[in-house]
Amino acid sequence: MSKNQKIVGLTGQPNVGKTTLFNALTGMSQRIGNWPGVTVEKKEGILKYKDTEFNIVDLPGIYSLKSDSLDQKIARDFIIENEDSILVDVIDTNNINRNLYLTLQLIELGRSPIVCLNFIDEVEKHDVKLDEKKLSEKLGGLPVIKTSARYKIGIEDLKEAIYNYKPISCEIKYSELLENAIEKIVDKLDEYLTNIDEKFKKVPKRYLALSFLEGDPEVVELFKKNGELLSHANRIKEEIEREIKHDVESYVVEQRYKKADEILKGIWTESIVYDDIDKILLHPIYGFVIFAFIMYILYSFVIGVGDIFIEYIEMFFEYLGGYVGGIVPEPYTGVVVDGIIGGVGGVLVFFPYIAFMMLSLAILEDCGYLSRVTALFHKMMAKIGLSGGSTIPIMVSFGCAVPGLMATRSISDPMKRLITILVAPLAPCAARFVVIGFMATAFFSQYANLFALSILLISLSLMGIIAYLISKFIVKGKPEEPIFELPPYRLPDWNYILKRTWAYSKSFLKRAGTIILAGSILFYYLLNYPNPDNSYGMMLGKMLESITLLMGIDWRGALALIFGIIAKELVVSTLEIAYNGNIVGALTPLKAFVLTLVTVVYIPCLATVATLHYETNNLKWTLFAVGYNLALATTLGIVAYNIGRLLGFS
Numbered sequence: 001m002s003k004n005q006k007i008v009g010l011t012g013q014p015n016v017g018k019t020t021l022f023n024a025l026t027g028m029s030q031r032i033g034n035w036p037g038v039t040v041e042k043k044e045g046i047l048k049y050k051d052t053e054f055n056i057v058d059l060p061g062i063y064s065l066k067s068d069s070l071d072q073k074i075a076r077d078f079i080i081e082n083e084d085s086i087l088v089d090v091i092d093t094n095n096i097n098r099n100l101y102l103t104l105q106l107i108e109l110g111r112s113p114i115v116c117l118n119f120i121d122e123v124e125k126h127d128v129k130l131d132e133k134k135l136s137e138k139l140g141g142l143p144v145i146k147t148s149a150r151y152k153i154g155i156e157d158l159k160e161a162i163y164n165y166k167p168i169s170c171e172i173k174y175s176e177l178l179e180n181a182i183e184k185i186v187d188k189l190d191e192y193l194t195n196i197d198e199k200f201k202k203v204p205k206r207y208l209a210l211s212f213l214e215g216d217p218e219v220v221e222l223f224k225k226n227g228e229l230l231s232h233a234n235r236i237k238e239e240i241e242r243e244i245k246h247d248v249e250s251y252v253v254e255q256r257y258k259k260a261d262e263i264l265k266g267i268w269t270e271s272i273v274y275d276d277i278d279k280i281l282l283h284p285i286y287g288f289v290i291f292a293f294i295m296y297i298l299y300s301f302v303i304g305v306g307d308i309f310i311e312y313i314e315m316f317f318e319y320l321g322g323y324v325g326g327i328v329p330e331p332y333t334g335v336v337v338d339g340i341i342g343g344v345g346g347v348l349v350f351f352p353y354i355a356f357m358m359l360s361l362a363i364l365e366d367c368g369y370l371s372r373v374t375a376l377f378h379k380m381m382a383k384i385g386l387s388g389g390s391t392i393p394i395m396v397s398f399g400c401a402v403p404g405l406m407a408t409r410s411i412s413d414p415m416k417r418l419i420t421i422l423v424a425p426l427a428p429c430a431a432r433f434v435v436i437g438f439m440a441t442a443f444f445s446q447y448a449n450l451f452a453l454s455i456l457l458i459s460l461s462l463m464g465i466i467a468y469l470i471s472k473f474i475v476k477g478k479p480e481e482p483i484f485e486l487p488p489y490r491l492p493d494w495n496y497i498l499k500r501t502w503a504y505s506k507s508f509l510k511r512a513g514t515i516i517l518a519g520s521i522l523f524y525y526l527l528n529y530p531n532p533d534n535s536y537g538m539m540l541g542k543m544l545e546s547i548t549l550l551m552g553i554d555w556r557g558a559l560a561l562i563f564g565i566i567a568k569e570l571v572v573s574t575l576e577i578a579y580n581g582n583i584v585g586a587l588t589p590l591k592a593f594v595l596t597l598v599t600v601v602y603i604p605c606l607a608t609v610a611t612l613h614y615e616t617n618n619l620k621w622t623l624f625a626v627g628y629n630l631a632l633a634t635t636l637g638i639v640a641y642n643i644g645r646l647l648g649f650s
Contacts, residue, residue, distance in 0.1 A: 012090035014061035020149035087113035100260035140170025185209035309352035385471020387416035397427035431568035551637035602633030
């Protein structure tokens with residue numbers, strides 16, 4: 001970075017439109033890497049405005065500056081270490097009172113951010129009035145800019161504010177009780193400034209006092225290094241708690257929210273347009289009924305519309321196989337037609353299912369419903385040992401477990417984060433949905449959506465049971481009370497939805513052209529060499545058949561499951577090759593059901609296993625996750641198959 005280049009940090013809570021704003025400011029001048037020493041993604045871009053070049057850094061979305069989660073620690077360290085940077089505090093104007101919590105913390109940290117009121121189009125659409133000049137005055141003169149990153153409203157005003165930025169001094173005062181406590185701790189801090197970490201010498205002593213009172217792990221550790229200071233601060237903390245009759249950590253949080261309400265008084269009229277709808281959608285009974293109905297409609301849409309496209313794709317690959325078979329030399333016909341076209345085609349034929357599933361989830365997210373699902377499930381999550389914040393990583397895992405595991409970084413409680421990481425791969429991802437979709441249409445065509453929904457419900461039930469057992473006996477921790485943002489209901493932004501759908505779908509196509517292609521060729525050779533009657537694949541499959549036969553799965557199915565560890569889509573392509581394109585004739589509906597269930601539950605793909613190890617940084621937990629998945633799938637397969645036979649199915 002050149003000496004003349006200025007740093008701009010975009011900060012804000014999750015789901016405030018920060019990434020869209022980042023794209024609007026930087027255009028195509030972007031680069032993606034990782035923050036030093038950690039695996040969290042770092043996005044940077046260049047904004048050239050007038051005679052100045054700005055390096056825009058998109059900081060992780062955070063709810064506060066408390067260092068009890070990796071994302072929050074990264075953001076706070078950046079803000080402390082880059083004291084000359086320009087901060088743009090992006091706020092979802094629909095949730096301005098909640099979002100101002102972070103703004104107040106930035107001021108406590110001695111910074112004077114540009115306050116960017118995003119989604120202003122939605123606010124004004126509902127006739128909500130907001131006086132940005134009065135808000136600026138109440139925030140000590142901070143620049144306040146109204147924007148809508150989606151519709152490029154106010155972007156030039158924001159660029160001008162960044163260009164003309166000059167830091168100012170502003171301070172926020174809380175209750176007399178809290179201010180007296182802060183002052184007493186600050187007075188004592190003066191004696192210990194020479195002994196504290198270099199990083200914290202840059203921040204206001206007032207911030208350190210507040211951070212200690214609210215239980216910031218890093219600051220508490222800092223105080224522990226100075227016994228007399230810790231004792232003094234603890235006495236003050238106890239005095240406050242005797243006065244307020246509850247813990248001081250909650251009191252600090254309450255004071256910030258109270259201050260946010262005071263600031264907004266007279267300049268903001270809150271919208272209650274959707275309150276009645278949320279009362280229904282978040283109802284402990286109606287909410288779950290509506291959720292089940294929406295999921296049923298979603299799966300009906302995905303399978304119903306997907307079937308229309310699948311029919312034509314099947315016809316194309318049948319024609320392609322016949323055409324290529326007629327022009328490829330005889331020695332290569334098998335590997336090209338059966339291995340490549342049959343294997344890869346057997347997966348690609350279900351591309352419409354993936355695309356429509358991703359489209360449906362993107363619509364639900366963009367409309368604001370998925371945030372309601374998070375709030376709806378948080379009490380249930382707490383009962384099974386998870387956090388309310390676990391819902392989003394699990395929902396993301398329905399697309400792909402890799403970003404789902406990465407999304408757990410926003411969970412502040414390390415124990416809850418670990419449990420979420422261990423169970424999130426049980427969510428049926430897009431790759432597993434290929435297997436579900438194939439078996440649904442091949443064996444349960446009249447009840448395809450019910451079949452898919454039943455597999456979903458079984459996997460979610462198992463996730464809940466496993467999470468409960470892990471939290472009860474292996475990873476113990478106290479459930480936290482999560483913070484939820486409920487964005488307003490929005491009309492779909494089709495540009496965003498289609499881009500998001502294509503991003504997920506494209507990754508599926510890349511896998512089909514690389515991993516699945518290579519796997520299909522390898523599987524074909526394993527199945528045909530030295531000869532089809534005594535192949536290497538048969539020998540490998542026979543080694544596992546003694547176990548898989550207990551589930552009704554022969555050596556071919558066992559071999560398909562082995563390849564499924566590389567990529568779950570390979571289960572379909574390998575079965576197509578192993579059964580010479582006649583899976584329906586080789587399996588019964590019961591065996592198809594069991595094989596689907598085992599595929600959904602057993603060891604996740606290698607990319608997921610690698611990410612799991614990356615996120616936990618612990619081989620023990622990685623091996624535990626792989627081991628319990630394998631044991632669970634084996635037990636489930638054996639039990640399901642034998643119960644099915646007892647009920648008269650074959």
